Amino acid sequence: MPRIDRLVIGIFGRINAGKSTLMNLLTQQYTSIVDSTPGTTSDTKSAVMEIHSIGPARILDTAGIDEGGDLGSKKRAKAWAALEECDLALLVIDPVQVLLSGSPEVEESIGNAARRHGRSLALVFNIRADSERILAERGATLADAVEFCRTALPDRTAVPSIMADLSDQASLHPLVDLITRARPAEDAPPQLLPFIRPRGAVVLHIPMDEETPSGRLLRPQEMAMEYLLRMMVPVGLYRTDLRLGRSSDAALAAAERSRFESFLSAFGGSGGVQLVLTDSQAIDLMKDWVPKEIPLTTFSIMMINQTAGGDLDLFARGAAAMDGLRAGDRVLIAEACNHDRMAEDIGTAQIPRKLKAAVPGVEIDHAFGREFPDPRELSRYSVAVHCGGCMISRQAAAARVRRLAEAGVPVTNYGLALSWFEGPEVLARVLEPWVERRDG
Numbered sequence: 018m019p020r021i022d023r024l025v026i027g028i029f030g031r032i033n034a035g036k037s038t039l040m041n042l043l044t045q046q047y048t049s050i051v052d053s054t055p056g057t058t059s060d061t062k063s064a065v066m067e068i069h070s071i072g073p074a075r076i077l078d079t080a081g082i083d084e085g086g087d088l089g090s091k092k093r094a095k096a097w098a099a100l101e102e103c104d105l106a107l108l109v110i111d112p113v114q115v116l117l118s119g120s121p122e123v124e125e126s127i128g129n130a131a132r133r134h135g136r137s138l139a140l141v142f143n144i145r146a147d148s149e150r151i152l153a154e155r156g157a158t159l160a161d162a163v164e165f166c167r168t169a170l171p172d173r174t175a176v177p178s179i180m181a182d183l184s185d186q187a188s189l190h191p192l193v194d195l196i197t198r199a200r201p202a203e204d205a206p207p208q209l210l211p212f213i214r215p216r217g218a219v220v221l222h223i224p225m226d227e228e229t230p231s232g233r234l235l236r237p238q239e240m241a242m243e244y245l246l247r248m249m250v251p252v253g254l255y256r257t258d259l260r261l262g263r264s265s266d267a268a269l270a271a272a273e274r275s276r277f278e279s280f281l282s283a284f285g286g287s288g289g290v291q292l293v294l295t296d297s298q299a300i301d302l303m304k305d306w307v308p309k310e311i312p313l314t315t316f317s318i319m320m321i322n323q324t325a326g327g328d329l330d331l332f333a334r335g336a337a338a339m340d341g342l343r344a345g346d347r348v349l350i351a352e353a354c355n356h357d358r359m360a361e362d363i364g365t366a367q368i369p370r371k372l373k374a375a376v377p378g379v380e381i382d383h384a385f386g387r388e389f390p391d392p393r394e395l396s397r398y399s400v401a402v403h404c405g406g407c408m409i410s411r412q413a414a415a416a417r418v419r420r421l422a423e424a425g426v427p428v429t430n431y432g433l434a435l436s437w438f439e440g441p442e443v444l445a446r447v448l449e450p451w452v453e454r455r456d457g
């Protein structure tokens with residue numbers, strides 16, 4: 018499954034402003050239910066599409082953020098989460114609705130939140146067939162109403178906007194044009210393995226345990242293979258039997274190690290292999306089996322470097338922060354995908370076991386799937402350990418990192434944490450290929 022970098026467009030506004038109407042106009046189908054009942058959209062509705070002249074996009078239609086009560090605050094939390102992870106926030110404003118309500122405070126809070134999270138913002142004034150007539154009855158004009166709404170917004174003259182009747186198909190063109198103008202400038206994602214050169218082979222070490230799904234390889238493994246083949250780099254695939262490799266029977270363990278060593282030597286000695294890229298959970302074996310002169314790193318470090326836009330340093334600092342963990346400190350283990358968890362699952366079994374052994378008395382919580390604590394809840398943690406994030410978008414991963422930064426919580430990932438357990442030299446070793454690149 019290729020990783021498609023989609024532009025994420027979020028649709029926000031007060032109840033009944035016409036958000037779902039906009040969703041359906043953009044996707045050109047009845048994606049979201051449109052109804053005059055206030056609060057029709059509850060959960061965030063997501064649709065993927067190709068927008069001509071823009072490319073692949075994901076559109077998020079959210080609930081109105083101004084609903085009261087318990088359900089209202091649950092809907093609001095979902096909408097704010099969508100705001101954090103979109104690239105561009107479209108704020109749908111019905112100027113009649115705002116003027117009649119007497120205050121543009123809902124629009125103001127969305128504008129402020131977009132600014133606080135550094136999201137690009139554009140305004141869509143939804144002008145209905147009867148908007149002008151209703152305003153005229155109150156002695157106001159459309160221009161008055163629009164100006165009234167704009168006063169509430171940060172940088173109000175600079176925010177791009179359109180006025181359109183969203184129930185009219187003819188509004189599609191100006192809408193796409195607005196998105197084109199307002200979308201943030203693209204920064205190219207960093208290369209997957211930027212230090213690789215078209216010379217020696219790269220060995221991908223894929224041990225496959227009982228959790229490995231059959232019928233396919235994992236996404237990071239496929240991505241690495243594709244990247245290396247494009248680079249004309251020879252790729253060696255190798256599977257260790259972890260049970261044998263870790264066996265207390267020295268002869269069995271030695272035999273498994275020597276099987277790996279003969280594989281490496283088949284490439285013509287250490288000069289023939291420019292990197293061993295391993296599943297992080299096998300770092301305990303690889304750190305000894307891979308000769309020191311061959312660079313060694315892990316799939317999950319590769320993934321987090323790309324997902325974090327090259328800011329691997331942040332995660333290295335998070336790993337260093339694990340040195341300061343003491344009894345009673347809380348650690349959050351976060352995993353972005355949902356899978357059924359087997360006995361030796363990395364997030365629920367391996368890392369907690371090693372962490373408790375390394376720091377007796379440490380407390381561990383988990384966050385799985387799409388849910389992620391807000392900065393207030395996060396501030397109780399001393400460190401967060403995140404998975405490679407291969408199943409969530411770059412934007413969603415970045416939103417999590419921002420939440421952690423806001424809460425002042427150092428963050429690291431599975432690969433770095435598993436290397437940290439093996440000691441400072443091993444941690445430095447798996448980071449070295451990435452550091453070299455920055456110096457050179």
Ligand SMILES: Nc1nc2c(ncn2[C@@H]2O[C@H](COP(=O)(O)OP(=O)(O)OP(=O)(O)O)[C@@H](O)[C@H]2O)c(=O)[nH]1
Pocket residue numbers: 030031032033034035036037038039050051052053054055056057058059079080081143144145146181182183184185
């Ligand atoms: N005439 C006209 N009606 C519109 C327009 N936009 C929305 N409506 C109507 O306004 C009502 C609410 O529209 P929705 O698109 O469901 O609004 P929403 O913002 O998604 O509402 P919630 O999900 O309840 O927050 C529906 O009855 C729509 O038919 C428009 O541009 N022109």
Ligand SMILES: [Mg+2]
Pocket residue numbers: 036037038049050051057058079080
């Ligand atoms: Mg709706």
